[in-house]
Amino acid sequence: xxxxxxxxxxxxxxxxxxxxxxxxxxxxxxxxxxxxxxxxxxxxxxxxxxxxxxxxxxxxxxxxxxxxxxxxxxxxxxxxxxxxxxxxxxxxxxxxxxxxxxxxxxxxxxxxxxxxxxxxxxxxxxxxxxxxxxxxxxxxxxxxxxxxxxxxxxxxxxxxxxxxxxxxxxxxxxxxxxxxxxxxxxxxxxxxxxxxxxxxxxxxxxxxxxxxxxxxxxxxxxxxxxxxxxxxxxxxxxxxxxxxxxxxxxxxxxxxxxxxxxxxxxxxxxxxxxxxxxxxxxxxxxxxxxxxxxxxxxxxxxxxxxxxxxxxxxxxxxxxxxxxxxxxxxxxxxxxxxxxxxxxxxxxxxxxxxxxxxxxxxxxxxxxxxxxxxxxxxxxxxxxxxxxxxxxxxxxxxxxxxxxxxxxxxxxxxxxxxxxxxxxxxxxxxxxxxxxxxxxxxxxxxxxxxxxxxxxxxxxxxxxxxxxxxxxxxxxxxxxxxxxxxxxxxxxxxxxxxxxxxxxxxxxxxxxxxxxxxxxxxxxxxxxxxxxxxxxxxxxxxxxxxxxxxxxxxxxxxxxxxxxxxxxxxxxxxxxxxxxxxxxxxxxxxxxxxxxxxxxxxxxxxxxxxxxxxxxxxxxxxxxxxxxxxxxxxxxxxxxxxxxxxxxxxxxxxxxxxxxxxxxxxxxxxxxxxxxxxxx
Numbered sequence: 001x002x003x004x005x006x007x008x009x010x011x012x013x014x015x016x017x018x019x020x021x022x023x024x025x026x027x028x029x030x031x032x033x034x035x036x037x038x039x040x041x042x043x044x045x046x047x048x049x050x051x052x053x054x055x056x057x058x059x060x061x062x063x064x065x066x067x068x069x070x071x072x073x074x075x076x077x078x079x080x081x082x083x084x085x086x087x088x089x090x091x092x093x094x095x096x097x098x099x100x101x102x103x104x105x106x107x108x109x110x111x112x113x114x115x116x117x118x119x120x121x122x123x124x125x126x127x128x129x130x131x132x133x134x135x136x137x138x139x140x141x142x143x144x145x146x147x148x149x150x151x152x153x154x155x156x157x158x159x160x161x162x163x164x165x166x167x168x169x170x171x172x173x174x175x176x177x178x179x180x181x182x183x184x185x186x187x188x189x190x191x192x193x194x195x196x197x198x199x200x201x202x203x204x205x206x207x208x209x210x211x212x213x214x215x216x217x218x219x220x221x222x223x224x225x226x227x228x229x230x231x232x233x234x235x236x237x238x239x240x241x242x243x244x245x246x247x248x249x250x251x252x253x254x255x256x257x258x259x260x261x262x263x264x265x266x267x268x269x270x271x272x273x274x275x276x277x278x279x280x281x282x283x284x285x286x287x288x289x290x291x292x293x294x295x296x297x298x299x300x301x302x303x304x305x306x307x308x309x310x311x312x313x314x315x316x317x318x319x320x321x322x323x324x325x326x327x328x329x330x331x332x333x334x335x336x337x338x339x340x341x342x343x344x345x346x347x348x349x350x351x352x353x354x355x356x357x358x359x360x361x362x363x364x365x366x367x368x369x370x371x372x373x374x375x376x377x378x379x380x381x382x383x384x385x386x387x388x389x390x391x392x393x394x395x396x397x398x399x400x401x402x403x404x405x406x407x408x409x410x411x412x413x414x415x416x417x418x419x420x421x422x423x424x425x426x427x428x429x430x431x432x433x434x435x436x437x438x439x440x441x442x443x444x445x446x447x448x449x450x451x452x453x454x455x456x457x458x459x460x461x462x463x464x465x466x467x468x469x470x471x472x473x474x475x476x477x478x479x480x481x482x483x484x485x486x487x488x489x490x491x492x493x494x495x496x497x498x499x500x501x502x503x504x505x506x507x508x509x510x511x512x513x514x515x516x517x518x519x520x521x522x523x524x525x526x527x528x529x530x531x532x533x534x535x536x537x538x539x540x541x542x543x544x545x546x547x548x549x550x551x552x553x554x555x556x557x558x559x560x561x562x563x564x565x566x567x568x569x570x571x572x573x574x575x576x577x578x579x580x581x582x583x584x585x586x587x588x589x590x591x592x593x594x595x596x597x598x599x600x601x602x603x604x605x606x607x608x609x610x611x612x613x614x615x616x617x618x619x620x621x622x623x624x625x626x627x628x629x630x631x632x633x634x635x636x637x638x639x640x641x642x643x644x645x646x647x648x649x650x651x652x653x654x655x656x657x658x659x660x661x662x663x664x665x666x667x668x669x670x671x672x673x674x675x676x677x678x679x680x
Contacts (some may be wrong), residue, residue, distance in 0.1 A: 005133060006024055006035040006036035006130070006133065007038075009024060009036065009126055009130060010022045010023065010024050010036035010037060010038040010105075012126065013038070013105055013123065014038045014107060016107075016119055016122055016123065016126075017088075017090060017107045017115065017119060018109075018113070019108060019109035019113070020039045020108070020109050020110060021037075021038065021039040021040050021048065021107070021108040021109065022037065022105070022106070022108070023036075023037045023038075023045075023049065023052060023104075023105070023106045023107075023108075024036045024037070024103070024104075024105050024130055025049050025052070025053075025103050025104055025106075026102060026103030026130075026134055027102060032049055032053075033103075034046070034049060035103070035130070048106075048108070052089075052091055052104060052106035052108075053104070055089055055091060055106075056091045056093055056104055056106070059093060060093065060095075061092075062090065062091070062092045062123065063090070063091050063092075064089070064090040065088065065089040065090075066088060066112055066113060066115075067087055067088065068086060068087050068088075069087065069112075070112075085110045086108050086109070086110055087109065087110055087111055088107075088108060088109040088110075088111060088112055088113045089106065090106070090107045090115060090123070091104055091105065091106035091107070092104060092105050092106075092123055092127050094127050094130065094131050102131065102134065103130070103134070105123070105126060105127055105130060190208075190210055191210050191211065192210075192211075193210055193212060194212065195293065195294050196209075196212040196213035196215075196216050196217075196272075196291075196292065196293030197209075197210045197212070197213065197290070197291070197292055197293070198213050198224075198290075198291045198293070199288045199289070199290060199291075200228075200229060200288060200289045200291060201286075201288055201289075202249070202286040202288075203228065204230050205225075205227075205228050206224040206225060206227055206228070207225075207288055209224045212293075213293060216262075216264075216272070216295045217232065217262055217264055217265065218264045218265035218266055219265050223265075229241075229291075230242075232262050232263045233260065233262060233263075234260065234261035234262065234263065234269065236261070237260040237261050240258060240260070241258065241260060241274070244256035244276070245276070245289075248276065248277075248278050248289075249278070249286060254277070255276060256275075256276055257273065257274065257275045257276075258273075258274055259271070259272070259273055259274075259296070260272060260274050269297075270295060270297050271295075271296050271297045271299075271300040272293050272294060272295055272296060272297075273294040274291060274292070274293055275291070275292040276289055276290070276291050276292075277289070277290045322340060322435070322436075323338075323340045323433060323434070323435055324341035324344045324345065324404075324414070324432075324434040324435075324436075325338040325340060325341060325431070325433050326338075326341055326358055326431075326432045327421065327429055327430070327432075328357065328385075328429055328430050328431075328432075329429045330427060330428065330429055330430075331357075331385070332357035332358070332359075332384075332430070333354060333355075333356070333357060334352045334353050334354070334355070334356055334357065334358065335353060335354065335429065336353070337349040337352055337353055341434075344404070344406075344434075344436055345361060345404060345406050345407060346406045346407035346408055347407050357384075357385050358385070358432060359384065359388075360405075361404050361405055362402065362403070362404070362405060363403045363405055363411060366402065367387060370387060370400075371383060371387050374387060374390065388416075388418055388430075388432070389418055389420075389430045391418070392418045392420050392430060393420060393427070395420075397418060397419050397420075398417075399416065399417040400415070400416055401413060401414070401415055401416075401437070402414055402415075402416045402434070404434065404436075412436055412438045413436075413437050413438060413441050414434040414435060414436055415434065415435050415437050416432060416433070416434045417432070417433050417434075418430055418431070418432045418433075419431050419433075483502070529567055529569060529655070530567070530568070530569070531565045531566070531567055532565070532566055532568055532570050532573055533563050533564060533565055534565075534566050534573060534577075534609060534675070535561070535562065535563055535564050537570075537573050537574055537577050538558065538560065538577055538598060538609075540574075541574065541581055542556060542558070542581065545578075545581060545582070545585070548582075548585055549585065552585050552588055552594070553593070553594065554584060554585055554588055554594045554596055555595040555596070556595070556596045556598070557596070557597045557598070558598045559597070559598070559599045559600075560598065560599065560600050561600070564600060564607055564609075564677075566607055566675040566676060566677060567655070567656075567675075568657075568675055568676070569651075569654070569655060572651040572652075572654065572655060573675075575647065575648065575651060576648045576651055576652060579645070579648045580611040580648070580671050581596065581611070583645075583671075584611065584615060587613075587615045587616045588613070588615045588616070589614060589616055589666075589668075592614065594613065594614060594615060595613065595614055596611065596612070597610075597611075597612045597613070598610065599612070602677055603674065605676075605677060606657065606675060606676060606677055607674070607675055607676075607677035608672050608673070609673045609674075609675070610670060610672050611670070611671045611672075611673075612668065612669075612670040612671075613668050613669055613670075614667065614668035615668055615669060616665070616666070617663045617664050617665040617666055617667050617668055617669055618661075618663040618665065618669060619663075620662075620663055652673055652674075652675070655675060655676070656675075656676050657673065657674050657676065658674050659671060659672070659674070660672040660674070
């Protein structure tokens with residue numbers, strides 16, 4: 001191969017170690033010969049040869065210096081190294097049959113490197129090849145005959161003899177060898193190609209196919225030889241294929257490429273990209289067509305599914321006429337505008353897509369105000385499209401109330417939610433979904449108006465009830481006081497039955513007004529809520545009723561934790577507990593030892609306080625619907641007035657709780673008070 005192979009080997013050595021420079025040098029009686037170099041400026045070639053010789057010295061093996069700056073043995077070469085900025089060196093000497101130094105291969109670079117055993121092995125192979133080339137150069141030509149016999153068959157199935165000069169025959173041998181290498185390379189590439197490759201004659205008959213074509217279409221190589229491409233081409237694609245083929249034969253095109261469908265052996269359709277070129281002889285006759293086939297069936301199926309999904313998504317977007325859905329790219333340019341947005345805002349999709357950002361839909365004064373709020377929150381300035389997408393971008397999407405501006409300039413309120421659109425975890429755009437809340441805002445305004453009217457009416461009612469309660473109480477106490485004075489001054493008058501009835505009616509009026517006043521206070525008093533320990537309230541009331549409890553011989557069992565916090569009004573809680581304990585005292589059974597058991601459980605984020613006794617009990621079937629009514633009593637008890645449970649129920653419900661009852665006549669009663677629970 002002459003000097004060109006030396007150049008190739010020098011380049012291969014540099015690529016093997018990924019270096020900038022390489023050198024092949026040899027020695028003969030005339031001195032040093034530079035057989036080949038790679039990457040070395042011509043004027044510095046002798047310097048590199050000299051340097052390599054110095055580093056190799058008298059070594060008989062590979063010499064490697066990974067980093068000159070770290071190797072103390074290379075200090076004598078420092079000036080040379082600095083001039084050429086070299087850091088890495090690897091060299092190998094080779095010798096003739098007598099053991100004399102014949103030459104060397106060296107590889108150099110300006111960066112430190114690390115070699116491995118495999119690279120060493122290949123370097124030895126390169127050295128052996130260089131030695132062979134040098135040996136061939138010194139040996140005399142061995143060809144003695146002027147006849148060259150080409151072994152390949154001719155049209156007559158006989159070997160072809162060529163006579164000529166020795167130089168001509170050598171050239172022919174070179175050409176033959178190059179042709180054989182080219183044919184081998186083509187065959188290797190053809191058989192092992194990752195894509196389908198085939199040779200077809202001018203009639204479309206398959207002459208040769210590679211393994212990939214067999215895999216794509218399902219036929220064996222022998223089965224292909226009995227087919228033409230027309231036999232397995234989809235009818236709808238055949239005319240286009242034949243037209244392109246005719247243009248190729250007529251030299252109207254050098255090649256053609258098309259997407260076409262084949263029928264696989266099992267009947268399935270195969271989608272493929274087909275590229276066809278042509279080979280002719282010297283007379284212009286078609287020798288064969290070269291077809292390259294790439295299977296894109298899976299890609300086509302994915303595209304079809306994607307199109308279907310996009311069509312469904314578009315249908316959903318278009319069907320969402322009550323919701324505005326607007327998508328943008330990363331810079332905020334609108335790239336999607338659904339039918340709902342068109343109806344809501346008065347723009348057509350074509351007017352905004354690819355031209356504007358959603359800022360066009362907002363009121364300037366509102367965006368400026370929101371920008372100030374966001375800037376204060378994050379201690380930095382915000383403007384433009386970033387104002388709308390910042391929270392979504394930092395993965396804290398929120399829904400905010402905004403004002404949208406229609407094409408005609410009119411405005412309306414919306415609830416807008418902005419989220420990011422991602423692909424492979426990278427933000428590719430943003431999606432804004434808005435709902436028109438005009439009707440809700442109208443409803444809110446109406447509700448607020450009703451609330452204002454109701455509050456005003458409640459205020460007036462409160463004033464009225466306070467006046468009535470105060471005046472009635474004053475008159476009632478006045479009448480009651482005069483009756484007492486009259487009774488003390490003229491006791492004989494009260495022997496009269498009519499006077500006794502009048503005195504009783506006066507007392508009943510006084511009590512009724514007191515009860516009404518208590519009810520009014522429950523319904524109209526607005527006291528502050530506090531976190532109250534219900535356990536302390538129960539203990540306080542039990543202590544205050546100690547004398548009555550001892551007198552009635554009622555055993556009270558308290559099974560409560562150390563603390564139970566409820567959110568309520570202290571005065572109401574005190575009243576409820578007192579009423580339920582005194583009820584147990586009033587309606588105890590005289591036929592057995594009486595008890596009142598107070599326990600608690602947590603139930604559905606509420607604390608349930610249970611007051612369970614074994615007293616007289618209540619017939620709930622008969623009186624259940626009247627149990628918490630005003631002035632409803634169910635036992636022959638002179639102290640019963642039918643107000644306590646009515647007030648307790650109102651107090652519990654005012655604090656956001658409820659009261660439940662279980663009772664059986666002659667067995668006992670269990671009241672359960674449920675109140676909002678604050679876990680300690």
